[in-house]
Amino acid sequence: MAQHVHKERSFDAFLSSVPLLPELVEHIDVGTKWLLLGTLLHVDDKRLDGIEQLQGHDDTSKTLKMFQHWLTTTPTASRRQVLEVLRKSVVKQHLVADKYEKYLRELHDTISTEAFSIFQRNIQSLNKALVSLVQVSQLLYCKRCISEATLDEMERINQSRSLDDKKTTLLTAMKETVSSDYRKLKDIATVLSDVEETRDIGKKIMSKYEEKISQDDDNTVGQPQEVVDGNENCASDILRNNYSALSQSITQPVCVAEWLQEVISDQTLSCVTSSRGSVSDSRAVLLKAVRDAVHSNYKHLELFVTVLRKFSETAHIGDTIFEEYRKYFNCCDNDVKESDIYLAQQKSMSATSESSLVDDNEKDKHGNHKILFPRDMKKKFKEMRSKFGYTFFRVRHIFYSKKSALNIDEMKELIIDLFPDLKSQLSYEVAISELLNVVKGKCSIVDLCPLENLAFQFNIEEAEPIIESFKEEAKDFCKLVSVSLCLDEKLQAVATPSRLLCETVVFVFNWNPDEHTLQDINDVLDELEPLHKCHIQIDKVGTGRSVVVTCYCPAEYTDLLKSAVLEKINMLQGKGLKEFAIGNSTVWDTTQDLLAQNDELKANLKGKNDTITAFEIELATIKEQSENRFKKIEALKMDLIQNEEVINKLKNEISILRKEIMDRDKSKIILDLLLEEAKKEVESAKKLSEKRLQKIEELKLKLESNNDSPVLESSEASDTDTSIQEDENVEWSEDGVRLFNPSLDSCEEVISKLEDKHEIMVLIDSPSEIIQFLIPTILERKAIKQLTIIYSSLTPEDILSFSSQLSTNKSLTSLQIIHSSISDDGVIVLAQALQYNETLQYLYFNDNPDITSASAQSLAKLYKLSCLNLDNTNIDPKEVNGFDGITQDQ
Numbered sequence: 001m002a003q004h005v006h007k008e009r010s011f012d013a014f015l016s017s018v019p020l021l022p023e024l025v026e027h028i029d030v031g032t033k034w035l036l037l038g039t040l041l042h043v044d045d046k047r048l049d050g051i052e053q054l055q056g057h058d059d060t061s062k063t064l065k066m067f068q069h070w071l072t073t074t075p076t077a078s079r080r081q082v083l084e085v086l087r088k089s090v091v092k093q094h095l096v097a098d099k100y101e102k103y104l105r106e107l108h109d110t111i112s113t114e115a116f117s118i119f120q121r122n123i124q125s126l127n128k129a130l131v132s133l134v135q136v137s138q139l140l141y142c143k144r145c146i147s148e149a150t151l152d153e154m155e156r157i158n159q160s161r162s163l164d165d166k167k168t169t170l171l172t173a174m175k176e177t178v179s180s181d182y183r184k185l186k187d188i189a190t191v192l193s194d195v196e197e198t199r200d201i202g203k204k205i206m207s208k209y210e211e212k213i214s215q216d217d218d219n220t221v222g223q224p225q226e227v228v229d230g231n232e233n234c235a236s237d238i239l240r241n242n243y244s245a246l247s248q249s250i251t252q253p254v255c256v257a258e259w260l261q262e263v264i265s266d267q268t269l270s271c272v273t274s275s276r277g278s279v280s281d282s283r284a285v286l287l288k289a290v291r292d293a294v295h296s297n298y299k300h301l302e303l304f305v306t307v308l309r310k311f312s313e314t315a316h317i318g319d320t321i322f323e324e325y326r327k328y329f330n331c332c333d334n335d336v337k338e339s340d341i342y343l344a345q346q347k348s349m350s351a352t353s354e355s356s357l358v359d360d361n362e363k364d365k366h367g368n369h370k371i372l373f374p375r376d377m378k379k380k381f382k383e384m385r386s387k388f389g390y391t392f393f394r395v396r397h398i399f400y401s402k403k404s405a406l407n408i409d410e411m412k413e414l415i416i417d418l419f420p421d422l423k424s425q426l427s428y429e430v431a432i433s434e435l436l437n438v439v440k441g442k443c444s445i446v447d448l449c450p451l452e453n454l455a456f457q458f459n460i461e462e463a464e465p466i467i468e469s470f471k472e473e474a475k476d477f478c479k480l481v482s483v484s485l486c487l488d489e490k491l492q493a494v495a496t497p498s499r500l501l502c503e504t505v506v507f508v509f510n511w512n513p514d515e516h517t518l519q520d521i522n523d524v525l526d527e528l529e530p531l532h533k534c535h536i537q538i539d540k541v542g543t544g545r546s547v548v549v550t551c552y553c554p555a556e557y558t559d560l561l562k563s564a565v566l567e568k569i570n571m572l573q574g575k576g577l578k579e580f581a582i583g584n585s586t587v588w589d590t591t592q593d594l595l596a597q598n599d600e601l602k603a604n605l606k607g608k609n610d611t612i613t614a615f616e617i618e619l620a621t622i623k624e625q626s627e628n629r630f631k632k633i634e635a636l637k638m639d640l641i642q643n644e645e646v647i648n649k650l651k652n653e654i655s656i657l658r659k660e661i662m663d664r665d666k667s668k669i670i671l672d673l674l675l676e677e678a679k680k681e682v683e684s685a686k687k688l689s690e691k692r693l694q695k696i697e698e699l700k701l702k703l704e705s706n707n708d709s710p711v712l713e714s715s716e717a718s719d720t721d722t723s724i725q726e727d728e729n730v731e732w733s734e735d736g737v738r739l740f741n742p743s744l745d746s747c748e749e750v751i752s753k754l755e756d757k758h759e760i761m762v763l764i765d766s767p768s769e770i771i772q773f774l775i776p777t778i779l780e781r782k783a784i785k786q787l788t789i790i791y792s793s794l795t796p797e798d799i800l801s802f803s804s805q806l807s808t809n810k811s812l813t814s815l816q817i818i819h820s821s822i823s824d825d826g827v828i829v830l831a832q833a834l835q836y837n838e839t840l841q842y843l844y845f846n847d848n849p850d851i852t853s854a855s856a857q858s859l860a861k862l863y864k865l866s867c868l869n870l871d872n873t874n875i876d877p878k879e880v881n882g883f884d885g886i887t888q889d890q
Contacts, residue, residue: 009180009181010108010112010179010180010181010182011104011105011108013181014079014104014108015078015079015080015083015104016078016079016080017078017079018071018077018078018079019071019077019078019079019082021064021067021068021071023103024067024082025060025063025064025067027096027099027100027103028063028067028082028086028096028100029060029063029096030063030086030091030093030096031059032059033091033093034059034062034063034066035048035052035062035066036090036091037063037066037085037086037091038051038066038070040085040088040090040091041070041074041077041081041082041085042074043066043069043070043073044069044073047069048066051065051066051069079104082100083097083100083101086100111182111213112179112182114182114212114213115178115182115183115185115209115212115213116175116178116179116182118185118205118208118209118212119174119175119178119185119188119205120175120772120776120801121769121772121773122201122204122205123171123175123772123797123800123801124768124772124795124797124798124801125201126171126192126198126201127167127171127797127800128797129197129198129201130167130170130171130197130198131197132195132197133154133163133166133167133170134154134155134247134280134281134284135195135247135248135280136170136191136192136195136198137150137151137154137155137170138151138154138155138243138244138247138284138287139191139194139195139244139247140170140174140187140188140191141240141243142240142241142242142243142244142247143184143187143188143190143191143244144184144187144240145174145177145184145187145188145191146170146173146174146177147173148291150169150170150173152288153166153169154166154169154170155284155285155287155288156288157271157281157284157285164796164825168800168829171800174188182213185205185209186206186209188202188205189202189203189205189206189209190202190206192205193206231298231329232294232295232296232297232298234298234328234329235294235298235299235300235301235325235328236291236294236295236298238301238321238324238325238328239290239291239294239301239304239321241324242317242320242321242324243287245317245320246287246314246317247283247287249313249314249317250283250286250287250311250313250314251279251313252311253272253279253282253283253285253286254272254273254282255311256286256307256308256311256314257269257272257273257282257286257289259307259310260286260289260290260293260303260304260307262303263293263297263300263303263304264286264289264290264293265289268285268286268289271285272285272286272289290304298329301321301325302325304321305318305321305322305325306318306503306583308321310558310559319424322424323424326424380477381445384445384446384473384474384477385445387470387473388443388445388448388470391448391466391467391469391470392436392440392443392448392451394463394466395451395455395460395463395466395467396433396436398460398462398463398466399432399436399460399463400432400433402460403432406432406458408430408431408432408435410458411432411435411454411458412426412430412435414453414454414457415435415438415439415450415454418450418453419442419450419554420554421554421557422438422441422442425438426438436451439451439454445474446474446477446478446522447474448467448470448471448474451463451467452467452471455467478522503552503553503554503558503582503583504550504551504552504582504583505550505551505552505553505558505561505581505582506548506549506550506551506579506580506581506582507524507548507549507551507577507579507580508547508548508549508577508578508579508580508581509524509547509548509549509575509576509577509578510576510577510578511547511576521549524572524575524577525551527568527571527572528561528564528565528568553582558582558583561582562582562587565580565587565588566587566588569588573590578590662791662820665819669764669790669791669819670740670764673738673762673764677731677733680733684734729741729742729743729746730742730746730749730750732753733760734757735757735758735759735760736758736759736760736761736762736786737750737754737758737760737761737762738761738762738764739761739762739763739764739766740764740765741764741765741766741767742763742766742770742774743770744769744770744773747770747773747774750774751774751777751778754778754781754783755783756783757783758783758784759783759784759785759786760784760785760786760788761778761784761786761787761788762788762790763775763787763788763789763790763792764790764791764792765790765791765792766789766792767792768795768797768798771789771792771794771798771801771802772797772798772801772802775787775801775802775805776801776802776805779802779805779806779809779812780805780809781811783811784811784812785811785812785813785814786812786813786814786815786816787812787814787815787816788816788818789816789817789818789821790816790818790819790821791819791820791821792821793820793821793822794817794821794822794826795825795826796825796826796828796829798826799826799829799830799833800829803829803830803832803833804833806830806833806834806837807833807834807835807836807837808836808837809837809839809840810838810839811839812837812839812840813839813840813841813842814840814841814842814843814844815840815842815843815844816844817830817844817845817848818844818845818846818847818848819846819847819848820847820848820849820850821848822845822848822850822851823848823850823851824850824851824852824854824855827845827851827855827858827859828854828855828858831855831858831859831861831862832858834862835861835862838864840865841865841866841867842865842866842867842869843862843865843867843868843869844869845868845869845870845873846869846870846871846872846873847871847872847873848872848873849872849873849874850874851870851873851874851875852873852874852875853874853875853876853879855875856875856876856879856880859875859880860880868880
């Protein structure tokens with residue numbers, strides 16, 4: 001049932017793909033209705049009229065030209081559209097539609113079967129080569145080749161699950177993916193090629209894919225698209241697009257987790273920290289927590305981007321995620337109106353430092369940064385804002401008047417050089433008005449420096465006196481306006497920037513608001529920007545028992561700002577600084593005892609030096625001991641070399657004896673089988689002879705009764721041999737077939753000749769590639785009732801290749817895997833598959849010495865069987881609890 005659903009989904013995606021012109025011409029013949037067909041396919045009416053008026057062209061030629069134009073001008077053209085139009089009541093070409101759909105199904109099934117066969121042939125090699133399951137599963141998840149549930153299974157740290165169990169889960173998921181969409185095989189091959197341990201297998205699969213599957217079919221078939229709906233799903237999809245890069249680039253998962261304490265649980269943080277010895281395990285736990293956080297709230301992706309930008313190895317990934325995020329959620333700060341209310345949520349500072357700095361009323365403002373755009377601004381601020389707006393308006397119109405002489409690209413380059421964080425907003429083509437709006441975001445009501453730089457560089461002389469006049473007024477404003485008048489006033493010209501663009505920076509000064517001016521704040525910040533790289537913008541000023549200045553700094557410059565502050569901490573402390581915080585982390589405050597920290601650092605350094613000295617002494621001792629051991633090892637090597645010839649001789653003799661014993665046992669089994677077959681043939685011949693004698697007697701009686709009549713010539717048609725022509729490795733009988741170490745060609749021939757009357761199949765001495773190719777196919781047939789496998793050494797991978805067919809088979813009643821053909825590992829896998837089989841009654845494992853008590857628990861689950869034969873195995877029937885149908889020679 002599940003396979004049918006996967007198949008229908010794959011075919012549905014196939015119908016959504018663009019058709020090829022040759023297939024349309026070959027299979028869509030609607031005669032004079034081509035014009036109606038084109039109209040329903042929304043081909044341009046003028047173009048259809050032109051085609052209709054062509055002289056010397058029949059309907060077929062006109063149909064071709066109509067389809068050519070449709071495919072060229074319709075990006076969304078699909079096979080489904082053609083089928084739907086053919087079946088409309090006004091067209092009534094149901095027969096043509098049915099034939100075309102049948103052709104498409106056959107084409108799709110052929111391609112899908114070939115792709116699945118390519119993957120199936122490489123499962124055994126993959127099972128041996130796969131080691132880095134987490135890495136491979138993360139890459140496959142990014143390519144949408146496995147589900148998130150499968151990724152969780154791979155990333156989960158679970159000591160009770162073995163590596164083989166995880167391999168089985170991952171390979172099964174990959175098989176289901178290829179079964180549901182054959183194009184995914186190409187993505188799987190790409191992922192395998194990117195991993196060192198599976199690179200050769202990936203290249204082999206890719207080579208076979210390109211060889212067997214037509215590139216036309218490959219390029220036109222669309223993959224099923226996951227429906228992304230809702231903010232959380234969109235954000236999760238963005239994260240998934242970059243999962244591969246994240247899984248390879250995060251080298252400090254513990255540090256990243258500590259920055260994400262706001263959105264991940266303490267338990268997760270503890271788990272990441274406890275896995276510190278393995279970066280891969282810690283990273284897997286971290287990424288799982290991030291996925292869960294984004295699922296719960298899409299805005300958590302913003303915090304994750306901010307954290308990624310703090311580390312050089314992941315900053316570029318953060319930028320990539322940010323660009324995708326902007327496209328989906330349109331988070332452009334310039335779109336926000338001043339009348340809007342913004343809540344920029346930040347985690348509160350620690351209760352201890354907060355209580356010493358601000359009162360309860362200020363905690364909400366300082367801790368949660370509740371930023372408003374008040375309508376009832378103080379008169380001075382209203383006047384200054386009006387002057388700012390009027391100045392910008394006048395300069396903007398001067399730029400408009402000279403736009404024909406301005407080079408937009410050069411203006412963009414200058415702005416990006418001045419403000420690199422604006423690059424993403426100027427990455428597409430913009431007009432002068434949009435460009436000036438971006439520059440406005442970098443200005444404040446007391447600072448037109450970005451606009452001034454632009455006007456100066458492009459010789460806008462008319463703007464210079466206007467800007468100079470505003471600067472004088474802004475300077476006087478800053479000198480005259482006390483800090484107390486600035487409290488809770490918005491100083492930026494545009495909305496508070498998104499946390500994706502900028503990081504919140506808080507300075508707390510031990511000032512009396514009535515004794516300081518806005519210029520004092522500017523003076524302090526100017527000390528931190530000698531190179532003008534941080535581009536700090538004052539957002540607002542608040543107070544409790546101190547003055548709290550909230551600023552914003554581009555995320556990529558926070559480390560530079562932190563270094564500048566700590567470098568000048570003594571000077572800043574002299575100006576009244578008592579606390580400095582970035583984001584939700586306090587970088588410095590007056591409670592820190594820097595000298596004590598310095599002394600502690602020196603003490604730690606001295607302790608480490610002593611440890612290193614002791615380690616060097618110990619290392620010298622170990623080196624001397626190693627040299628002595630090396631000499632002893634060399635002496636032992638000489639002794640081993642002398643005995644090597646004797647050992648090799650004994651090994652050869654043992655190998656020869658083993659081979660003779662195996663050959664003798666094989667010969668006995670084969671002779672027994674041949675003897676049984678001969679008995680059957682003799683019995684059949686005997687019955688045939690009796691029938692012939694009876695016919696002869698009947699003919700004699702007829703002759704005697706008709707002596708006077710002409711003798712009728714009679715002939716008896718020779719009985720045809722019921723057996724099919726055999727080759728040297730295949731023997732056919734009336735009810736089955738036996739294969740002795742068959743080739744792949746022999747197996748293909750046997751499959752083609754199997755009939756419903758052939759209910760028995762015997763495989764003797766067959767290699768893995770034959771088992772994996774033949775058995776899945778014959779189990780899909782309803783006729784096979786008895787399957788016998790002898791001397792074939794089945795591996796768990798062999799059994800895994802036909803486990804799904806065995807689980808659902810409805811005809812097989814007897815399964816014999818005998819004579820050194822299976823071990824405990826294979827029994828466990830086989831028993832797992834047979835739990836869902838409702839037809840099998842008889843299971844024979846006799847003469848398999850590698851079956852031990854290790855598989856008893858798995859066999860106990862097969863209590864529905866009528867008979868379980870364990871003759872000549874090393875398992876005690878009593879260990880198979882709750883099973884009554886066991887037979888075993890004592």
